[in-house]
Amino acid sequence: xxxxxxxxxxxxxxxxxxxxxxxxxxxxxxxxxxxxxxxxxxxxxxxxxxxxxxxxxxxxxxxxxxxxxxxxxxxxxxxxxxxxxxxxxxxxxxxxxxxxxxxxxxxxxxxxxxxxxxxxxxxxxxxxxxxxxxxxxxxxxxxxxxxxxxxxxxxxxxxxxxxxxxxxxxxxxxxxxxxxxxxxxxxxxxx
Amino acid sequence: xxxxxxxxxxxxxxxxxxxxxxxxxxxxxxxxxxxxxxxxxxxxxxxxxxxxxxxxxxxxxxxxxxxxxxxxxxxxxxxxxxxxxxxxxxxxxxxxxxxxxxxxxxxxxxxxxxxxxxxxxxxxxxxxxxxxxxxxxxxxxxxxxxxxxxxxxxxxxxxxxxxxxxxxxxxxxxxxxxxxxxxxxxxxx
Numbered sequence: 001x002x003x004x005x006x007x008x009x010x011x012x013x014x015x016x017x018x019x020x021x022x023x024x025x026x027x028x029x030x031x032x033x034x035x036x037x038x039x040x041x042x043x044x045x046x047x048x049x050x051x052x053x054x055x056x057x058x059x060x061x062x063x064x065x066x067x068x069x070x071x072x073x074x075x076x077x078x079x080x081x082x083x084x085x086x087x088x089x090x091x092x093x094x095x096x097x098x099x100x101x102x103x104x105x106x107x108x109x110x111x112x113x114x115x116x117x118x119x120x121x122x123x124x125x126x127x128x129x130x131x132x133x134x135x136x137x138x139x140x141x142x143x144x145x146x147x148x149x150x151x152x153x154x155x156x157x158x159x160x161x162x163x164x165x166x167x168x169x170x171x172x173x174x175x176x177x178x179x180x181x182x183x184x185x186x187x188x189x190x191x
Numbered sequence: 192x193x194x195x196x197x198x199x200x201x202x203x204x205x206x207x208x209x210x211x212x213x214x215x216x217x218x219x220x221x222x223x224x225x226x227x228x229x230x231x232x233x234x235x236x237x238x239x240x241x242x243x244x245x246x247x248x249x250x251x252x253x254x255x256x257x258x259x260x261x262x263x264x265x266x267x268x269x270x271x272x273x274x275x276x277x278x279x280x281x282x283x284x285x286x287x288x289x290x291x292x293x294x295x296x297x298x299x300x301x302x303x304x305x306x307x308x309x310x311x312x313x314x315x316x317x318x319x320x321x322x323x324x325x326x327x328x329x330x331x332x333x334x335x336x337x338x339x340x341x342x343x344x345x346x347x348x349x350x351x352x353x354x355x356x357x358x359x360x361x362x363x364x365x366x367x368x369x370x371x372x373x374x375x376x377x378x379x380x
Contacts (some may be wrong), residue, residue, distance in 0.1 A: 022336040024347075026272040026289060026321045029222065032270035041262075052262075074268040075227045078296035096219060134219050141213040151214075 128181030232311035315368030
């Protein structure tokens with residue numbers, strides 16, 4: 001009996017962390033989101049052009065006026081969400097550019113970046129453009145081609161196979177498997 | 192009679208448990224506001240790390256286009272990690288910031304930002320890989336919060352070492368970190 005008690009004490013002692021040290025994980029923007037944002041910035045899309053000056057407001061060497069240029073800052077102006085839009089496909093990245101320089105007082109522009117697997121490897125495709133106020137987005141239970149419909153401030157969207165990649169023209173059109181959203185119910189602004 | 196009452200109850204339970212329309216409402220994710228605030232304070236400070244992350248490396252034309260490659264400037268979406276915790280139990284969290292920028296050091300540099308007055312100050316300079324290798328991929332690493340405290344401030348361990356605290360001579364009420372000699376991490380000071 002005493003032997004059993006000793007073994008129990010040993011097991012309990014081994015399972016308790018020494019002197020209650022705690023572990024605190026590092027967090028960061030999901031690498032897939034960062035990659036999608038980087039890919040968006042490399043396109044000729046108007047949002048990419050708008051967010052290109054890519055550093056915090058600072059004085060640029062070579063400028064005489066010493067003016068600080070306000071620029072897009074992902075920590076302050078980016079909202080994002082990784083979403084399983086269709087089982088068995090890479091998660092889509094919803095990016096919302098909540099930056100007053102491009103949205104003014106209205107809803108912010110956003111895109112859905114889709115990772116498409118081609119013979120040449122994985123590449124990003126702009127699958128949708130929408131607008132939202134940045135509070136929440138709703139995934140609906142309806143689907144087109146396996147892709148889940150969704151609702152944001154600018155309306156409700158479904159899906160169809162993409163025929164082109166916006167602002168990144170390809171000789172052969174959109175890659176196989178690429179999707180594009182279709183507005184089903186549009187919201188007029190102001191709603 | 193009794194059977195139909197049970198069936199009715201079961202139906203009500205099923206209705207209550209089924210989400211209406213099975214749609215999912217998702218909140219947009221953001222970098223936590225406290226992290227944004229601490230990062231902004233570091234950027235506006237004259238700390239060398241603050242200057243490093245605000246330096247424009249792209250020349251007069253900021254942000255590079257497709258031909259010139261991606262921007263060389265600090266990009267917090269891919270080069271920043273953070274951790275938020277209340278180290279001294281005063282109800283105001285401290286913020287660990289880690290920067291994956293090329294510095295030539297063994298591990299990415301970072302800071303612990305402490306609220307001081309209406310603003311923030313750098314309470315500690317650290318270095319940590321921020322990631323640990325698990326099989327073929329990397330997962331977020333960990334900061335170890337130690338049980339020992341100095342004046343209520345919890346000691347911690349990262350890649351660059353274990354750290355304790357002492358009152359900051361230049362900022363009344365604030366603390367600075369100090370590396371702890373090996374083997375003394377658990378002791379109360």
